[in-house]
Each structure stands twice: as structure tokens, then as C-alpha cells.
Amino acid sequence: MTSHEKALLAIKVPPAPTIQFRNFSFSYKGQLLFDRLDLDLATGCWNLLLGRSGVGKTSLLRALAGLLPDTSYSGEILFDGKKLVSDQVSWMTQDDLLLPWLSVVENSLLGNRLRAWSRSPFPIIARNKAENLLRALGLGEHLHKRPAELSGGMRQRVALARTLLEDRPVVLLDEPFSALDALTRSEMQDLAFEQLMHKTVIMITHDPREALRLGHDIYLLKGSPVQLTRVSPPETVPLRSGFSSELQWCENRIIAELSLAGEIM
């Protein structure tokens, strides 16, 4: 390996920043979705968001990604006490956004390509890393296929690979495992959890059990404007599994909290 290649591999991702919403209000077409929200998200942890469809979960991710028009919100979202800097956040949206004319590997490296890293002296390293990750995601047989040749679950895994390869300190995941069968879902959760160790992850799910498996912190979004309730999962570390009475109790509590507020997911 050349010294240039060693230098590239030695590049460290900056540590996950603290994230604070301060007095954050957001309206969409006259509907006040968030009203003076104050929220501190745990750094280097998985923060899970649950709530009924349309309550405002994706809007919260959009706000974190810096994608809300300036005129639509007030208040602040602070990363280590400052405004968002580009390259801090990667976002896996509900739609996989794969480009139909690119192969699986090329789609997974889209971020590199857009930043013209593919013209850097190290395209082989990036490509090898992508191919290894895609193999770990069970896509080894499909590296050179186009998205149209893949199932929904496979496409979702390519989108997950692209997000993981971005290697940003803050990762936003909008229902990343929803198209997967139960076994693949559990395997992909394990892999994503390992890959995103020490990053701040904010993930939306409709599945209380998934939230309890992965979450260091769990937030329920209810009502309009949104009220956030924090639910503490069991003391054990994620990836929690099995059917312990404590997990069952927490799952029942989440469902009860959302039903009490008339929230049906």
C-alpha cells in the first residue's frame, strides 16, 4: 500500500456532535407541526422516533438535514452549539433514490461520484470497501445489476450501503428496514449497528419492537403540534433480543401511549 493510500485510510470521521433543538417551530401550509420544541439528542447513540403517519417524523429529519426552507421555521438546530456544516449528516430517505442507469456498486458510491472522488487517485480503495460492504449486506451476487433487476428489499440494502459509505458523524434513517423479511431485517440491523458505532443515529420506525431492539433513546411523537415523550428502554445495551418481560412491558407501554393519544400507526 502506498503512503497516499495509508493517509486516505487514516482519515478520521469527526466525532458525533451534540444536537440541540432550541425553540424550534415549523409550519407546513398553515399547519403548525412543531411549536417551540426544545430537545437534546444523545450523542453517539441511536435515537428512535415513533409516531403515526403524518405526525411530523420526516419533517424532523428534514430539519436536521438542513432541508427546510428558511422561511418555514424559526428557532435553532445546533450541532455542537453551531449551525449545521455540510458533510456532517447523511440521510437514507424512505425512497431508495437509486439511479436506474447505474449498477449496484456505482449506486452505493454515488456520494463519492458526486464529489468527484472517483477521479481521485484512490478509486480502487473506495470500490473495494463498497463491494465488501455490499457482500456483507448479502448483495455479492448482484454487484453489477441495475436497480430494476432487484427486489424492493435488495434496493433498500443498496440505499443502506450508500448511507453507510458516506461515513458521516450524524446519520438519519427513515424506515431503513421496512422492506426486509424478518430474518434479513435482524441481520441488517446488526450490521448497521456495528457500522454506525459511536455515530449519532436518528431513525424513524413504525415498529415498537424494532425501536426497543436498537434504541438507546426512544421518542414518541404525538399530537399537533407535536409533543415528544421520551421512553427509556431497558438498561441492557442494544441489540436487545428475545421476549423478556421488561421488553414486553416497554412494548406495551409504547403501544398504550400512542393509543391513548389516539395515535394509530
Ligand SMILES: Nc1ncnc2c1ncn2[C@@H]1O[C@H](COP(=O)(O)OP(=O)(O)OP(=O)(O)O)[C@@H](O)[C@H]1O
Ligand atoms: N415538504 C413537504 N411536502 C409535503 N408535505 C409536507 C412537507 N413537509 C411537511 N408536510 C406535511 O407535514 C405533515 C407531516 O409530514 P411528515 O412527512 O413529516 O410525517 P411523518 O410522520 O414522517 O409521516 P409518515 O410516517 O407517513 O412518513 C404531513 O401533513 C405532511 O403532509
